[in-house]
Amino acid sequence: MHVLITGAAGFLGQRLTGALLERGQVDGKALTRLTLVDQIEPVAPPHDTIRLDCRAMDITRPGALDSLLGERPEVIYHLAAVVSAAAEAELDLGMTVNFEATRALLEGCRAAGLAETRLIMASSVAVYGGELPDTLDDMTALTPQSSYGTQKAMCELLINDYSRRGLIDGCVLRLPTIVVRPGRPNAAASSFASSILREPLGGETALCPVPTDLELFVMSPGRVVDALLHAATLPSDALVPYRSIMLPGLTVSVAAMLEVLRDIGGEEALARVQHAPEPRIEAIVASWPARFETRRAERLGFVADRDFHEIVRTFVAERQAAR
Amino acid sequence: MHVLITGAAGFLGQRLTGALLERGQVDGKALTRLTLVDQIEPVAPPHDTIRLDCRAMDITRPGALDSLLGERPEVIYHLAAVVSAAAEAELDLGMTVNFEATRALLEGCRAAGLAETRLIMASSVAVYGGELPDTLDDMTALTPQSSYGTQKAMCELLINDYSRRGLIDGCVLRLPTIVVRPGRPNAAASSFASSILREPLGGETALCPVPTDLELFVMSPGRVVDALLHAATLPSDALVPYRSIMLPGLTVSVAAMLEVLRDIGGEEALARVQHAPEPRIEAIVASWPARFETRRAERLGFVADRDFHEIVRTFVAERQAAR
Numbered sequence: 001m002h003v004l005i006t007g008a009a010g011f012l013g014q015r016l017t018g019a020l021l022e023r024g025q026v027d028g029k030a031l032t033r034l035t036l037v038d039q040i041e042p043v044a045p046p047h048d049t050i051r052l053d054c055r056a057m058d059i060t061r062p063g064a065l066d067s068l069l070g071e072r073p074e075v076i077y078h079l080a081a082v083v084s085a086a087a088e089a090e091l092d093l094g095m096t097v098n099f100e101a102t103r104a105l106l107e108g109c110r111a112a113g114l115a116e117t118r119l120i121m122a123s124s125v126a127v128y129g130g131e132l133p134d135t136l137d138d139m140t141a142l143t144p145q146s147s148y149g150t151q152k153a154m155c156e157l158l159i160n161d162y163s164r165r166g167l168i169d170g171c172v173l174r175l176p177t178i179v180v181r182p183g184r185p186n187a188a189a190s191s192f193a194s195s196i197l198r199e200p201l202g203g204e205t206a207l208c209p210v211p212t213d214l215e216l217f218v219m220s221p222g223r224v225v226d227a228l229l230h231a232a233t234l235p236s237d238a239l240v241p242y243r244s245i246m247l248p249g250l251t252v253s254v255a256a257m258l259e260v261l262r263d264i265g266g267e268e269a270l271a272r273v274q275h276a277p278e279p280r281i282e283a284i285v286a287s288w289p290a291r292f293e294t295r296r297a298e299r300l301g302f303v304a305d306r307d308f309h310e311i312v313r314t315f316v317a318e319r320q321a322a323r
Numbered sequence: 324m325h326v327l328i329t330g331a332a333g334f335l336g337q338r339l340t341g342a343l344l345e346r347g348q349v350d351g352k353a354l355t356r357l358t359l360v361d362q363i364e365p366v367a368p369p370h371d372t373i374r375l376d377c378r379a380m381d382i383t384r385p386g387a388l389d390s391l392l393g394e395r396p397e398v399i400y401h402l403a404a405v406v407s408a409a410a411e412a413e414l415d416l417g418m419t420v421n422f423e424a425t426r427a428l429l430e431g432c433r434a435a436g437l438a439e440t441r442l443i444m445a446s447s448v449a450v451y452g453g454e455l456p457d458t459l460d461d462m463t464a465l466t467p468q469s470s471y472g473t474q475k476a477m478c479e480l481l482i483n484d485y486s487r488r489g490l491i492d493g494c495v496l497r498l499p500t501i502v503v504r505p506g507r508p509n510a511a512a513s514s515f516a517s518s519i520l521r522e523p524l525g526g527e528t529a530l531c532p533v534p535t536d537l538e539l540f541v542m543s544p545g546r547v548v549d550a551l552l553h554a555a556t557l558p559s560d561a562l563v564p565y566r567s568i569m570l571p572g573l574t575v576s577v578a579a580m581l582e583v584l585r586d587i588g589g590e591e592a593l594a595r596v597q598h599a600p601e602p603r604i605e606a607i608v609a610s611w612p613a614r615f616e617t618r619r620a621e622r623l624g625f626v627a628d629r630d631f632h633e634i635v636r637t638f639v640a641e642r643q644a645a646r
Contacts, residue, residue: 091488130564132462139456139464143483143565150484154477160466161473165414241453242466 001026002033003232004073006059006105007080009038011181012122015225016077017044024050026075027233035068038080059101069105069112075232076114078105078121083188084284087148098151106158110167119159120231123174123244125217127153129287137293138246145287146189156244163243171231171239176219176249177288179257180315189284193218197257197312200272201265202319209278212255215290219249219304220311227302238300248294248304250311260308264316324349325356326555327396329382329428330403332361334504335445338548339400340367347373349398350556358391361403382424392428392435398555399437401428401444406511407607410471421474429481433490442482443554446497446567448540450476452610460616461569468610469512479567486566494554494562499542499572500611502580503638512607516541520580520635523595524588525642532601535578538613542572542627543634550625561623571617571627573634583631587639 003020007013017036021044024031033051036042041056057064059080080101087094102121109117128136129145142153156172163170181194192209193216199206219227227247262270294302305311326343330336340359344367347354356374359365364379380387382403403424410417425444432440451459452468465476479495486493504517515532516539522529542550550570585593617625628634 139466141462141464142480143462143567144480145487145564147484147488150480153480157465157467157473157476157480161470164468165470241468244466 001029001031001075002035002071002073003031003075003077004035004037004068005077005079006037006065007078008036008042008054009040010079011183012178012221012224012228013038013042013077013079015221016079016228017042019225019229021045021047021050023229026229035071035073037065037068059105060096062104063108065105065108066111069108069114072112072114072117074117076105076109076117076119077228078102078119081122082148083186084124084126084146084148085189085281086187087151088146088189088284091147094147094151098148099154102155103158106162106168110162114168115166116169118232119168119170120228121155121159121170121172122228123152123156123172124149125174125176125246125249125288127156127174128289132289135291135293136246136289138296146284160243163239164241169236170243171234172244173227173231174244174246175224176217176247178221178224179216179218179311181221182315182319189281190216192281193257196254196273197261197315200261200269201312201316203272205272205274207276208254208273209276209281210254210285211277211282212258212275213253214282214286215251215253216285217249217288217290217292218252218308218311219247220314222314223303223305230301234300245297245300245302246292246294247302248297249292250305250308251290251292252308257308260312263309264312324352324354324398325358325394325396326354326398326400327358327360327391328400328402329360329388330401331359331365331377332363333402334506335501335544335547335551336361336365336400336402338544339402339551340365342548342552344368344370344373346552349552358394358396360388360391382428383419385427386431388428388431389434392431392437395435395437395440397440399428399432399440399442400551401425401442404445405471406509407447407449407469407471408510408512408604410474411469411512411607414470417470417474421471422477425478426481429485429491433485437491438489439492441555442491442493443551444478444482444493444495445551446475446479446495447472448497448499448569448611450479450497451612455612458614458616459569459612461619469607483566486562487564492559493566494557495567496550496554497567497569498547499540499570501544501547502539502541502634504544505638505642512604513539515604516580519577519596520584520638523584523592524635524639526595528595528597530599531577531596532599532604533577533608534600534605535581535598536576537605537609538574538576539608540572540574540611540613540615541631541634542570543637545637546626546628553624557623568620568623568625569615569617570625571620572615573628573631574613574615575631580631583635586632587635
């Protein structure tokens with residue numbers, strides 16, 4: 001089994017790579033080859049039985065992926081993307097990376113005849129927006145209020161059409177906001193959702209740019225990686241007639257997140273969160289819905305985190321283990 | 324007021340041109356200039372006070388529309404498209420004409436600084452499909468089951484994002500199936516819906532490729548043109564936060580259409596309809612929903628046909644007047 005990951009040097013790509021190398025199989029078939037692609041060369045530990053190919057590559061360059069697709073990967077994880085705040089700041093950059101590169105990937109798969117290849121793209125809760133019902137479900141319209149959400153929604157349509165035409169075997173996972181991300185804050189509008197836990201638990205201050213009654217729909221990095229792995233095992237039939245799936249997250253307010261921070265890190269951790277409203281960030285994040293019925297995902301075997309305490313406890317345990 | 328129409332030589336474009344020339348104004352402002360663009364040079368009667376510009380042009384050629392957009396039209400009707408069956412037969416053709424040309428038009432508007440220009444695109448009931456509820460509404464997800472529907476849905480997303488960013492003042496009308504079209508059958512999967520009335524009423528035979536219990540959501544050409552004209556008059560505020568509007572059609576079964584044919588044309592007209600199942604056509608048309616709640620359109624002042632008899636009687640009267 002040959003797996004290709006774009007955006008492999010990113011946070012999710014790295015976790016997915018680690019999980020694939022650890023499991024050594026996909027859908028019961030031995031993983032023999034793993035191709036990792038990103039703007040900077042992805043790093044992965046050498047492995048006895050799995051051939052690793054790490055490539056620095058600009059996937060927005062025409063034909064960039066063609067030779068790799070010619071090697072006929074059986075599963076492709078397409079994680080490469082420009083984050084929400086960056087796509088909002090620069091329309092052309094977002095269109096090129098988020099949309100055009102995805103279209104080029106689909107065309108490359110078509111040219112290489114990868115009809116049987118499972119192509120899994122990470123989409124986002126940002127495809128929703130505007131005047132939404134209180135609780136969304138699998139048939140709620142995508143009316144995004146950000147360029148990032150627009151570009152992801154366009155890619156979803158294209159992956160569905162290419163799959164329907166039998167040119168690829170696609171599957172789109174709409175990711176909830178991932179909390180708690182390790183590392184440093186980034187340009188994603190949702191970056192604060194991890195910062196307000198990660199930094200205080202590490203003894204640093206963090207800025208909270210949104211009101212505490214704002215709700216988010218969240219999933220832990222571990223559960224997201226589980227979902228990405230699970231998506232490679234679903235039979236094509238189960239994905240018809242539409243291959244975009246909102247993953248089951250947890251609905252949690254910023255206030256509730258801060259309560260869990262206090263429970264686990266104490267009053268001193270909570271005191272490290274400074275409230276500094278940023279209307280630009282709030283406008284983007286508040287347009288993302290936080291309440292979903294995700295029946296389809298659950299029927300397909302995707303699993304949510306148990307509760308927010310577990311998410312934060314797992315983060316703390318992983319950080320200690322990594323030291 | 325300067326109005327630009329793409330696809331102006333097509334059936335809808337011609338009717339819209341006629342209506343604009345007859346009314347001589349848009350939203351209370353005198354029409355002074357009308358630019359008509361199509362692959363073949365559109366034809367329109369000369370007018371005393373309205374400057375007419377008829378251009379044969381391939382709008383898929385990069386920059387094709389740029390000089391026309393530099394003339395700063397205040398309303399653009401974007402009707403140019405490859406029809407559903409053709410887009411299904413040739414993915415690349417559909418992507419180029421239906422999607423890329425629309426994107427190029429948006430980029431041209433952005434480059435020319437046409438933030439105030441009302442861009443009205445014709446979309447379609449074909450953006451819907453798959454496992455749909457019995458009755459759709461303004462928040463039903465777009466899960467198209469055709470490449471035509473996919474391409475139109477992608478254009479909708481892009482027009483909404485460009486409008487939200489203040490680069491254009493867009494409005495998308497999702498057209499019901501237009502019945503009764505004049506002229507001859509074309510490559511649209513819905514072509515039969517007009518044929519089974521038009522040909523028998525003109526003394527010719529027609530083929531019905533779908534079961535008679537199949538329902539369609541239909542609108543007459545006159546009402547569609549009324550809707551296109553009305554869309555130019557809506558204030559931008561009324562279109563926020565999402566600028567795609569399903570027009571109010573009538574739900575009618577093929578059997579009911581044939582009953583009206585008999586009422587108006589008699590048994591001899593009905594006998595001219597031959598039933599010749601075409602699974603390829605049925606598969607496309609049956610994926611389009613036929614029952615809608617179109618509250619948003621009605622609130623915005625769009626009006627449905629009164630009943631199917633009226634649609635057919637109007638067609639007969641117009642055909643006689645044209646002789």
